[in-house]
Amino acid sequence: MSGARPSGRTLLFTGKGGVGKTTVAAATALRCAEAGKRTIVLSTDPAHSLSDSLDLALGTRPTPVADGLWGQQLDARERMEEAWGDIQGWLTDVFEWAGVDGIEAEELALLPGLEEVFGLVDIKTYADSGEWDVIVVDCAPTAETIRLLSLPDVLRWYMQRVFPTSRRLHRAVAPVLSRVTSLPVAGDRVFGSAERFYAQLDGVKEVLADTVRTSVRLVVNPEKMVIAEARRTATYLALFGYGVDAVVANRLLPDAVSDPWFDRWKALHAEHLVAIDEGFAPLPVLRSELAGEEVVGLDRLRAFGAALYGEADPSTRLHDGEPMRIMARGDDVELQLDLPFADKDELELGRHGDELLVAVGPYRRAIVLPDSMHRRTVTGAGLRDGHLRVTFGVETPPRPTGARR
Structure with a gap:
């Protein structure tokens, strides 16, 4: 994959657990690849069901799936150890000095959310590489996704304000501390790791919040609780500047289902679909029917993607709004x-x-x-x-x- 070109589009799919976002993400990626776009589909969901959906074992590096399509299950812990190792080692020493047992000290040295941050860094690296026309991301369920996408803001604030002050203070008091206490003092190697960590974060938000380059798509089912969570998700994504360009209403009962036993269910689906159309307007609402069998493997994903997008190009911006x-x-x-x-x-x-x-x-x-x-x-x-x-x-x-x- 030589000859890097300007970065293409990044599509993030999220939704409440169990709504079928992995299927939608995999089918979208396959349709983009078969339209001639170099495409990679990534999973940041710790459950990693993307491999099951594609019916192919995926590694922690890009794995060929089909012509023009690669898949990967991000190993954020591996990335984290590369960039956070020195900092974690110093924090572990501090906790052990304070009397915390070794294993507990190692766990305390891992700040909550760090693994997800390094997943974001991978996405940014791919977006900036020029090797891909489309990057499709199967995100974790909505609560984890919102936390994931808000982390660059939080950590950027911390690194810009606290880190410079901490380093100036370190240079002033470290010589004194080393003479009066055995407390492990952070050295230049630790601060150097922190600077590299910050450099990796730099630009993550700019890529993901650039609505020309990146779109978020919400996957919902025609259920009251699912729709309510999607509404909250839309609010929080907009708060952090992420552009939602479409809603996917998944697992709708097909018109071909005529058994009277389903009449009440079909009426509820129709009612909820109206709520989705009206509530999320002016966003386009894409529709996909409840499949009669599991959507697993390339053939079934191909049929699913064709029914979902029709003649539309899945990689384009489906709505031009700016948050x-x-x-x-x-x-x-x-x-x-x-x-x-x-x-x-x-x-x-x-x-x-x-x-x-x-x-x-x-x-x-x-x-x-x-x-x-x-x-x-x-x-x-x-x-x-x-x-x-x-x-x-x-x-x-x-x-x-x-x-x-």
Whole structure:
């Protein structure tokens, strides 16, 4: 795979566990490959059912699946050990110094969510390599996916603010500490590992939140609880700037099912499908029927993909919306953030320096404001029809000292 070209499209599929997202992701990848696009399908789901769906053993490196198609089950732990090893070793020494047993110390040195971060790094590497036209990602169930996609924001904030301060402090006090205590002190090797770790994270968010390059697709079943979770997921994805370009309504009862026993079930499906169409508008809703047998292997995935997409190109942007926009309103500037299905009661706003702090339910995001907005003050905010609008007015210049009121 030589001759790198500019990066192509990345498609992330997520949904509540059991809705069939792995099948949808695998069928999408196969359809892209058979349209002549160099495609790789990756699994970040710890359950790793992608191999079962393709009916082919997949490794932790790209494995040929069909002409133009490769598959891989990401081994995030392997990547993590490569980049986090020195840091983990120092943290383990600190915990052991504090009296924690060896095995427990090793476990404590692994911060929650780190494995998922290195899965993201792999996705970014592939997206930037130019070797692939389409990267299809079978994500973990929605709760894990949201946590996964919010991690770059959280860790980036930490590395930009805490890490530089920690290193300056280390250089000042390390010589003193080494003389008065046996506490293991982080050396340049540890800080060097932290810098490399930060370098790997750099750009992950930019790739995944670039709605031209990357799209998220929500897979749902016609069930009340599944739809409700998908609505929350759409809100949280928009909060972090990820663009959802389609909803896949999967496992709909076929019209050919005529047994009266299914009449009530079919009526419920029709009712839920209307709720999906209306609730997620203007997003397109793709439909796939409940299969009469397991969708396993390339032949059945091929038929599934053809029925799902028809003549459409699965790799294209199916909806052109942008989750966040900044627009001039006369002398004011308005920041608009799509938060579909968000409720005013679960929304919190704040301002800290050059950041706008937005919280929806349990998820929080610090939005770094452009330089041109740093000297502006928030003069108003409102949430209406799933759109948050925050107005920034022209900052009043400070009154000269001694000036009369």
